[in-house]
Amino acid sequence: MKLTNLRTLFFLTIFIMSTTISKAAANAQITYNVSFPEAQAHYADIEMHITSLQQNTLELKMPVWTPGSYLVREFAKNIESLTAEANGKPIAAPKINKNTWQIVTKGISSVTVKYRVYAFELSVRTSFIDASHGFLSTTGIFIYPANMLHSPAVIHIKPYKNWDKVSTSLDMVNNDPFTRLSPSFDILFDSPIEVGNQDVFGFDASGVHYEICMYGGGNYDKEKLKADIRKIVDQEAAVFGENPNKHYVFIVHNRQRNGGGLEHLSSTVLGASRDNYTNDKGYQSFLGLVAHEHFHLWNVKRLRPIVLGPFDYDNENYTTNLWIAEGFTEYYQGIIVRRTQLFPVQNYFDVLEGEFNVLENLPGKNVQTVAESSFDAWIKAYRPNENSNNTTISYYNKGAIIGMMLDLEIINDSKGKYSLDDAMKYMYTQYYKIKKRGYTDAEFKAAFEKFAGKKLDDFYARYINGLTPIDYNKYLGYAGYKVEDELADKNDAALGITTTTTAAKKIIVTSVQRGTAAYIDGINVNDEITAIDGTLVTDAATLINGKNPGDKIEVTVTRDGQAMTLPVTLLKSNRVKYNIVTVDSPTEQQMVVRKKWLSI
Template identity: 65%
Template sequence: MKNFKPLALAYLILLLMKISTAGAAVVSPKIAYKVTFPEAQAHYVDVEMTVSGLKQASLDVKMPVWTPGSYLVREFAKNIESLTATANGKDVAASKTSKNTWHINTAGISTVVIKYKVYSFEVSVRTSFVDVTHGFLSTTGVFLYPKGMLAQPSTIKIIPYKDWTTVSTSLEKIGGDQFALTAPNFDILYDSPIEVGTQDVFGFDAAGVKYEVAMYGGGNYDKERLKKDMAKVIEAETAVFGENPNKHYTFIVHNRQRGGGGLEHLSSTVLGASREQYGSESGYINFLGLVAHEHFHLWNVKRLRPIVLGPFDYETENYTTNLWIAEGFTAYYQNLIRRHADLYSVESYLGDAVGDINTVENQPGTKVQPLAEASFDAWIKAYRPNENSFNTGISYYDKGAVIGMLLDLEIMNYSGGKQSLDDAMKYMYNTYYKGKKRGYTDAEFKLAFEKFAGKNLDDFYAKYINGLAPIDYNKYLGYAGYKISDQLADSNTPTLGVSASNQPTGKKIVSMVLRDGAGWKDGISVGDEIVSVDGTPVTDMTTLMNGRKVGDKITVTVSRDGKAYNLPVTLLRNNRVQYKAEELPNPTAQQLAVRKKWLKL
């Protein structure tokens, strides 16, 4: 080693000191939450947020406006009250600067404590609910995040209410303490709901993963049967993608008098169920369908996802035209998986598949709104339906499930029953989630479909995804040796073309007017009270058409805004369809191969 001159040596020491100082300056703030329930009876959760290690003049804290998986701006900040900030035991100025942002002066402050209350009294799988029986924390609506710090880890300390004994969540525990949790970043925190209370918890292993089921609200469920059948669902879904990426997974199930719905998360899900539904075979199978749907999302959308759905922007809408894949294909698989797991019969599966077709074809909006547009407009339409939504839109769940079936049959037909939509899904999962470590574009998924279908799908997309062309169902079902026929094709039943709800007073109030139906054409409106037909008081809407035929002219008297109107109406044919699946005679060897692959015979 050569000797340095004194000046050069001094310069080197100074440079090393600067590098050391610069490295020391990059110290990330620490974020910790304490959650308590001093007013659980009034449906409040109290949050104390401590941010330490600050070296900035101000801090903005924000509340997400939506929760991933539920595409609606829900304005969670509306539930926050009494927000204060303190440092060293003294109040610090905290002012609200936007609908979901609080600005805190942290000049000369290294640690700030922010306290606030969250009103939590909305029953759904997407929103928080607290009472004396339990606390369900939908984390996007509970925990503020510091602006610019979404990548920061955080800890959560839960102080349970009175006799609450158990925490169920996919978040990691600190030192084995279930009431002390940690999240590596806010995307994980916001994707990990927390159930606190006295829920009934049981577990099982499936696909090499430990599963926990947390049942709130009681119910007539059979734990041992659920363990066995939920494991079948999980194994069948894992077989689609070839791996189960979790170490552990949590099902949080809210059993109520009437319940439904689910919301997917990265390593957990929240399900809504009716507590007595497990006692009937149809109710039990329907619950397994919900399990299959939400659990399938751990791959499809949580990992294999449209490119805009992560990293998330929690302050505004995240638009995509691909919810027909993310949600629609998941709806298709929820039935297919139950069939592949041998949880219900071929006849039941075909009935459900054709039921999706009936749902799509009986909705006038299918002729108005393309499937890709239904996805893009989810933020303003899907979760905000009105009395005319049935006429103007289509569900990307229902039509997406139908499109998934068509593409599955196309791939199976091309490969002679050797490949299926499973192969396309697995290819996309491996290529984009695992390989490129990002989401996919619409064009990239289309290329994958074409790769496995062995054909260009421009026409398919133009007609069925981006257009409004009638679907040739029998072309695709024919690949498996089936066809559908309309059981109502020869009917000539008249209809008024409206739905009316019975009010407690006995009044018949119009709740929906069917596009291009008799009521639509002749001026009946939503909100009208149907008083009489041809002078006879209406007491039963179900018998209104008795003795009448298509083309009859009737006078419908309605009460509208306190005034009576006599509306001449010409009855039209009820155009409702009721398809049923049937086997084609003398199926070919290829059709039987496709059928065997599709239905796992």
């Protein structure tokens, strides 16, 4: 047989096998029973039923990561005691790789699989169970059948003891709050579940019913929260021209100290400090977190980089566009809260100044581009070490600044007719609604250019794929503002280290900044600083009190149990602290941009 015919036969065979598997998968019915007989010990027991099987082999898989959190977390490490049975008898279910179990199902139409999940990692992206509640981050709870990601599944939840509520964006079955339907595993893995006695209240906004589910108590005012979050929802829906949900859920975990959030298709999980709601700064920070994660229901969950969906749950999903997906969302969290008029303009400038100062005080800004930061999220962003500040930046942080720059560029170049909002809405409409796919880097660049009315090749070369220092005054100048460095006239000496003080009063070096005195003269991370110029030190804040740039000092450290003295020449501190101030006599054009940008 000719090679071409062999190839034809090969691909035809693969097609027939694939089609057969797909048809078999389409017929299978999947249900889960979730119970918590040992919630106090942090366990969930899962019973999975698969019926109407029409295949010879069944592979069961556990995702290795969760969408929105770009790190392989190996959720299968928390699974124990997996067993399978068919027709009332045990059957083999060997593990064939780190996250896959295989069952021979020839002649078998139904399988029951039982396993336990240990859940004691306290974060918005991992499951946590104790006697007070169960938070199920679904990628780390539900094993799924390979080739059946599009299959629906019914989840029955048996609560622990006196738990009486389930909070999730998954729809109820027959109005039973403890039975939920997921149309597909992509939706199940994007729908966290809170089970317990959480405080649940809600409101309607933009044609959508919103639930706020509070675990852990707190000094929040329900009516104020409902009113203020409604304003955020309306402002964000206005950017895209619609709210694509019917029902949206905020799951909020209130603890003594907590933070962070993770977006989902029709819900989000937020970490908050329970006593911060009556503190103006804390409350504004919480509303910013709400605005950030809620904005993701458009930006990332629907308007997304082309590689971020359909997801590969076995491997990393690489993109250079997290500076848009996350960075722009961080930019919008501040500007959206500003648009609600809940806080004055200066409060927004405080947020922006914080972004500027974080980036400008990182030596990594001269090493890693924002596109590289996006791509390397999997190995760097979630795994920082003592040298990360010298070699990396955050796509959140620099992406937010780039969002501001492009917003001001578009407003200025269009003389107030357009803004970044128009580019975001255009991309959402074109790629999510019409083309029903994600975007490429080049396609989003073309959208920016469409509304700026010019090519942005130089902008991309400088700021996205390059390391050009940001010209804050150019972009802020469009709106009649500029930055001033309040440390510019200081002549403070600096070692260039950060330290921690142990319970035993030992001063331990935790990081050394590139290009500083400590970096050049050999102070290391994990050194214990014991003396300066022979004088014992017990307070890190006074290490170089009274010293000036150019002074030569002797730093005595203990390294790996051995004392050594290092000669160090102090250098001038290179830190900046930018403040945004208005220019003298802003022009009419600058005021047009200012009013459009800041909703004045």
